[in-house]
Amino acid sequence: MKELMVRAVYCEMLGYEASFSYIHAIKLAQQGTALDKRVGYLAVSLFLNESHELLLLLVNTVLKDLQSTNLIEVCMALTVVGQVFPKDMIPAILPMVEEKLNHPKEIIRRKAVLALYKFYLIAPNQVQHIHSKFRKALCDKDPGVMSASLHIYLEMVTKPESYKDLVVSFVTILKQVVGGKLPIDFNYHSVPAPWLQIQLLRILSLLGKNDRSTSEMMYEVLDESLRRAEMNHNITYAILFECVKTIYTIHPKAELLEKAAKCIGNFVLSPKINLKYLGLKALTYVVQQDANLALQHQMTIIECLDHADLIIKRETLELLFRITNGQNVKVIVEKLLEFLRHSKDDYRNISKGVYLPINECTYAPDNSWFIRTMNTVFLLVGDQMQPDIPNSFLRLLSEGFESAEEDQQLRLLAVDSYVSLLQEQPARLPQRFLQVISWVLGEYSSVKEGLEPATVLRLLAPLLDLRHCSSETKSWVLAAMTKLSAGPACLSVAQELAERHGGSLDTTLRQRLHELQHLASDGELLRRVLPCSDGLEPLEVDSTLSFLDGFVSEALAAGAAPYKPPHQRQEELAQEKALSVEPYGLSLPLSLSSSSIAGRLSPTVLSMSSGLSGNSTELSPKGGSALRLEGVTRVWGKEGYLAKAALKPEEAAKTEVPCPLSVLQEGGSAPRTPVVSLPAPAPGPSLQAEREKQQLASCLFMGLGSQGAAGPCLVRLNRSPPSAMDNLLCSSPLDSGSTPSPADSAPSPADSAPSPADSATSPADPAPHLPHDLPANNRPCDAQEDLTEDTDTSETVVEGNSVAVVDPYDPEPLCLSPHLPEELCGLPRSEIRPLCRDASLVLSACCVRTDHSSLLVVFVSNASDSAARRFALQMTSGDLEQRRIKEYPPFNGSSWSPGGSRPLSVSTEEYGRLWLASSNDIKQNLALLSQEPDPLRATLHRLRDRLQLNVVDIIASEGIVACQLLQGPPCLMHCRLNAGCLAVWLRSSLPELPDCLLYHCQRALAQH
């Protein structure tokens, strides 16, 4: 059996699976004796990995062997435990292994420590309680046990804080080892326990790192190690190397550094190649702290650079790379490139290729050199290059350095060199380089004077014929061509291309060609879709996809379900109540956004974008960068735009609200979408894709944030105004019928919400206790005035603490308006309404809206025939004061009323800009005043009168309305006639404002 098992092991070693023998290996370990058992265990440790299920069968055998009186069996069991053991079964044998720590035989103790080390590696938590036993093992009288415990400590001191107290022990041990206190059989070529020394030095370097006092304890023993290791043998050099590393890692001491430097010098100068290598490695490690050392050995380094052995060369380059600076960059890069040229192994190319651009971005001395070098790199490394290198190169080109002039020069140089490259031998260029070339030409060929776009197109066109050209590269090329396609010359090229490649099997290619042709023939469209700009201002990104608004509302009107962001959907799934409490969702004739959080994306858009991403992955199977998706999304952008423009030209023309600036898809694509109204520059998409990606990320994040913030708003809406909603739905203004509506359109008392402070006071309020509202005024309004007047009736206008007294004129309360103070006359105000009266006095009030505040004007009139001689007015307004605080600022949706807003007069253009700037939106359908001849106008005017909105514009079946919070942000409303309803879409920068306004709109329309 044993022989067979060895053969099975042999089979596996040769790469043939022998899984049938696994179970027999376990059986052999269980049943065999002595050597058989050992071979069984060996086979198990070779065959099975830690997670293999058969390993569980071994646990029992191990347990049995651990309990055995035969030392050899215990030893074998501990060995296998130290090699491979199922993590879950550790508790089963842990006590027994611990027990073995006290075994009289050193070999058992050593194996037990190693087994515990294994446990520590796979499940550190399970051996936490026996850390003290590790310390005991460290102090074991047997050096073998002690050195075994060092493995655990080397693992543990990576978190050095809790092991600083052991430094003394480690130092003492090292001292003893170096001093030759160990038994002679630990020597290796008469060097005492070299691997143990190396281990200790590693532990010390970890402990002494950035710790002066700890480091000081080590200096002596390190010095001793350096001194002792003078023997001329490889293993002493290995120790020296470790020693030098430690010296340079811990807190530095000049004397030791000097010695270590000398040591490195010896290594580097050594004729033995292995030592030279080690010396270079040490130098590489050290130069970060002490560049002078490299200077000392510069001649040697230069020699090594021309060394026949690639490995030495490679190590030297690594070293050079570390000491690169502005002055030496040219030379070093030269050397690196030379290495690239000669080295055949591709993996080295890759690792070297990474270094180059980093090098150059940081230190590039001049532009032409930079371009030339990058060209060489692209040519040499070709397609093995990591995708981020061309990306960062392109970013560098577009973002440039400090001065714009230099940037231009750089681009000019790049264009120049690429044009000449294309003229020579385009077929030899690697794919990635072609992509870079086409992007740069597409973007910056205009920089070069006298370079006709058509010429560039003719240069690029042959690339499409190249056989080895991937479809991804072709997309790049076509994208560049599309950017350049202006003028009749280009049109002919485009048509030629379309004819030649129109039959291509690659749909993306065909699509791209079609676009090219289309855009080349329509210069106007091209300018709109791809505006030329040298500016580097980031594209304004309309992350809300507002240009699809029309589409969305149409889809909604047609019965589509409103889009909900995934997290909201999940939430709703989680708490099913949220789904079921939408009573009005059922009663509405049209399917509305029940949650009223309007989706930013309609499902269609979503599917479009997902289709896109699928497309793009197919396009660029290598994946990785945003750059390559460019073309694809542009397709989409254009298609999207064209479709939209065809569908809703009037909307785009009229409101200019849905002007898409640029839309980014999450997949990291950067479409170049149409720019309609804003002069936002839209430079090349691909490069900006990188930055845009970041912007996109923040945009997306912001979007998430605001949606999160809208959460409570949703809840509030669902909870508080159900009555209003019902009213709206049934078109029966229950509210206004059942309760006397006070001045203005403030919520009626029936609403459980606290009555807004504006002008609504409870009719039952006793006369002397008058609330008033002075939002802009910070002073408390506990005014108490004794007025003495000769007049019959006095009328006071309370404005802050000042009291104006107006001559009485007419006892009729409704004719009080002429008594308004002059400065308030021209301002919009609510009706003057009597609040309460008795035989002699009538108290009436109205609300006047100034630009900054709402003023409550209280009229006290004498209703009796007799003249009032003496008039005492006492006012307290504690209640009101509180509300005021509640109301401004911060904006509090629940107690807000339209009195807190003002019409916002903006032009249509400004409106468009504001619309894009606002992020919180909500969509809803409202009832229309359908009896009127012009329902839209009538409805909007009613809203304007009731809610102090400004109707900015009404065109055909759409209207835009704006208002502004008192000293606060604006709220915009976009209304559209839609199947007998008014589809409104509100937006504001305040999350709750649209919601609130919508509620009041519903009320205002319900109360007719």
Place this chain on the structure above:
Amino acid sequence: MIKFVLMVNRQGQTRLSRYYQPVELGKRAALEADVVRGCLYRKKEECSFVEYKDFKLVYRHYASLYIVVGITESENELSVYELVHNFVEVLDKYFSRVVSPIMFNMDKVHIILDEMIQNGHVVETNHSRILAPLSALDTLAHS
């Protein structure tokens, strides 16, 4: 740390392999062939350390046998280089001659290697201690 130990003959055939980090069985053969190619064709005067992908190889040549050890960047190459020699010394001591017997005593070579390296770390370098368990087994088997 040590990733694997390979013993290969001059023809590039694997004679013994031990992995300290899991490598799929199917990928081992390719890896070994690659590694061997990287080492076998180096001249004697060239450096004994080779870079391979993200780790390094240390190799040593004994008559018709190559021993290749894959190590991580942080490991001390020279100490591993000497460890290989130490291993060979132990084998020498046990088998009296290294080259031919490892074919036929693969189990014992493995046992010796297990005593020296565990989980990719050097655990014992003392010759007599390395051989102690194996000799005990041998005496048990003979008696």
